[in-house]
Amino acid sequence: MATDPLGIDIDCVTDLDPYFRLCHGARNVGNALLRRLNADAGSMASIGDDPNYGYNLPNALMSETSHQGELAAINAACQAQMALDERVQSVELRFIATTE
Amino acid sequence: MPIVAPMRVETVTGVSFDLVAGVNDMNVNRLNQGLPRTLPTDARTVGVTVTVVSQSGADGRPGAQGAPGADGAGANLVVDFDGPYTTDLTSEAVLDPRTVNFVVLPAGTLTISVTGRGLAEGGATGTFRVRLGGTDGADGTVLATLTVTSSSWGTFTASGTLANPQSAQLVKLTGLSSTSGANVSLEGVSIAFSPA
Numbered sequence: 001m002a003t004d005p006l007g008i009d010i011d012c013v014t015d016l017d018p019y020f021r022l023c024h025g026a027r028n029v030g031n032a033l034l035r036r037l038n039a040d041a042g043s044m045a046s047i048g049d050d051p052n053y054g055y056n057l058p059n060a061l062m063s064e065t066s067h068q069g070e071l072a073a074i075n076a077a078c079q080a081q082m083a084l085d086e087r088v089q090s091v092e093l094r095f096i097a098t099t100e
Numbered sequence: 101m102p103i104v105a106p107m108r109v110e111t112v113t114g115v116s117f118d119l120v121a122g123v124n125d126m127n128v129n130r131l132n133q134g135l136p137r138t139l140p141t142d143a144r145t146v147g148v149t150v151t152v153v154s155q156s157g158a159d160g161r162p163g164a165q166g167a168p169g170a171d172g173a174g175a176n177l178v179v180d181f182d183g184p185y186t187t188d189l190t191s192e193a194v195l196d197p198r199t200v201n202f203v204v205l206p207a208g209t210l211t212i213s214v215t216g217r218g219l220a221e222g223g224a225t226g227t228f229r230v231r232l233g234g235t236d237g238a239d240g241t242v243l244a245t246l247t248v249t250s251s252s253w254g255t256f257t258a259s260g261t262l263a264n265p266q267s268a269q270l271v272k273l274t275g276l277s278s279t280s281g282a283n284v285s286l287e288g289v290s291i292a293f294s295p296a
Contacts, residue, residue: 005113013121026109026117033109034121061103071103082109092108 004028006087014038033082055081071095177205177293181273183216184287185228192229192238192276195286201268202293209296214258216289218248220277225249226284228275230291232262238274244291248284261296 004024010016011023013034023031039054060074079091107119177200185195202210212230220226226248234240244258271291277284 006111006115026111026115029109029111029115030117030119033119057105078105078107082107087111087113089110089112089114091110092106094106096104096106 007032029085029087032085033088036081036085037078050084052084177202179271179291179293181216181289181291182287183289184285185273185275185289186283186285187226187275188277188279188281188283190276190278190280192227192274194236194238194272195228195275196273197236198271199268200271200293202265203267205264205293206295207264207266210262210264210293211296212243212260212262213292213294214244214246214289216246216256216286217253218246218250218256218287219253219285220248220250220282221284222279222282223251224277224279224282224284226275226277226286228273228284228286230258231270231272231274232265233269234272238272240270240272243271246286248286 006025007028008022008024009028009031011021011027011031013031036054037057040056040059041054042051044053045051055077057074057078060077075093075095079093082088082091108116109119110116179198179200181196181198183196187193187195214230216228218226218228226246228246228248229238230243230245231238231240232243241262242260243262244260246256246258248254248256273286273289273291275284275286
């Protein structure tokens, strides 16, 4: 199997690929970032893993208001969480409120 | 108000991509699990071990009165023959017959203990016996024998065992001298019967 500097893993975000297909490159990084943004903060500490892993973006947005200050804080938290992945150089993230 | 959050990620390898989550990829896990995280653990939570702690409860009510215990063993049965007794005959003679009721002692084997002060004159040897049952003569079962050889008053003891006859029996003290005409004497005699 050819190596990939961005890693090779089972294609998975919230559930395993039923055929356990693998992914690599940008998709692998994207899956990893989405897993981070779906995990509760500190959820890995209970199994002795990274205590800084996780920021539950859906939960954060579920309780958000349109207050710009709160969205800014969520934005910062998301970017900080994604930056913890050593494969990430930078992240651009914006929250845009829509009318529908 | 719906929120759109476009994300663009640049990796350390220089690869850049727009991070687009699939419809089902951004879950609200709290709603999916259906249980708030701060509830204390209970038996409904999968994979949790519930430990039942055993504790001592209050004392229960007293039970019913028990059956009475067996009768205790009787005290020693002491028969004082006192004395003094003296004989110079070489044939055994009854010195003092008594009747002893052995029913006050428990059934089974008894121990007899004989003590007294004795004196044998002229170099004779006095033989004093405690006999059980028989007639008025020097007969019956020998329970214990005191042998007196001292030419001055001395303390002598003897012991033996017997099966409790559980009835009133003759208990006789007999004596004889080894030398005809030489006095042998016994005084302060105490005979005790006790459970073995």
